[in-house]
Amino acid sequence: NAGVTQTPKFQVLKTGQSMTLQCAQDMNHNSMYWYRQDPGMGLRLIYYSASEGTTDKGEVPNGYNVSRLNKREFSLRLESAAPSQTSVYFCASSALGLSGGITDTQYFGPGTRLTVL
Amino acid sequence: GDSVTQMEGPVTLSEEAFLTINCTYTATGYPSLFWYVQYPGEGLQLLLKATKADDKGSNKGFEATYRKETTSFHLEKGSVQVSDSAVYFCALNTGANSKLTFGKGITLSVRP
Numbered sequence: 001n002a003g004v005t006q007t008p009k010f011q012v013l014k015t016g017q018s019m020t021l022q023c024a025q026d027m028n029h030n031s032m033y034w035y036r037q038d039p040g041m042g043l044r045l046i047y048y049s050a051s052e053g054t055t056d057k058g059e060v061p062n063g064y065n066v067s068r069l070n071k072r073e074f075s076l077r078l079e080s081a082a083p084s085q086t087s088v089y090f091c092a093s094s095a096l097g098l099s100g101g102i103t104d105t106q107y108f109g110p111g112t113r114l115t116v117l
Numbered sequence: 118g119d120s121v122t123q124m125e126g127p128v129t130l131s132e133e134a135f136l137t138i139n140c141t142y143t144a145t146g147y148p149s150l151f152w153y154v155q156y157p158g159e160g161l162q163l164l165l166k167a168t169k170a171d172d173k174g175s176n177k178g179f180e181a182t183y184r185k186e187t188t189s190f191h192l193e194k195g196s197v198q199v200s201d202s203a204v205y206f207c208a209l210n211t212g213a214n215s216k217l218t219f220g221k222g223i224t225l226s227v228r229p
């Protein structure tokens with residue numbers, strides 16, 4: 001199993017450009033998440049999808065959109081990139097079982113390092 | 118709202134030293150508590166977890182006990198190795214769609 005995969009690994013954009021970060025998981029998990037990691041800030045949740053067909057905002061959703069394409073794939077789109085979106089982006093997934101997910105482990109991808117000039 | 122507070126870093130230790138990384142939390146209800154580790158250039162991976170009060174999570178020589186009375190989940194290891202150099206994140210989950218709330222993370226460097 002590959003687990004959680006993300007593409008691309010690195011990306012440089014100019015202010016105003018758009019791009020989509022791709023994420024896929026092969027663990028048959030129900031829930032998927034997008035985080036950004038910034039120095040001294042920990043990880044902050046951007047958007048999440050509790051199940052196929054649903055998406056919800058996290059802590060820092062402004063400037064982003066998401067699509068849960070199917071159970072495996074969850075993409076993050078920047079429509080008009082800004083320097084403040086320079087960050088490392090992580091995708092994660094979890095089973096979200098019958099317990100409601102309180103004991104679930106999240107599995108993370110390797111990250112995408114994005115620089116916006 | 119829910120929050121996790123970790124001690125300020127970075128932390129630098131010599132090999133075989135004892136490690137303690139403090140973590141306290143604020144949460145409604147009874148959360149599950151986690152420690153995740155991020156090795157250089159990689160994503161996060163679960164180190165250990167505890168799902169109810171007084172539970173002890175353990176893995177790779179690391180331990181943490183869920184202390185409800187002090188709302189803490191401190192990470193300990195008796196003898197660190199150079200390979201333990203990484204960023205450590207404390208996190209909690211109150212059960213809302215498996216969402217995690219993370220602390221800011223602390224960088225541990227272990228020198229030979």
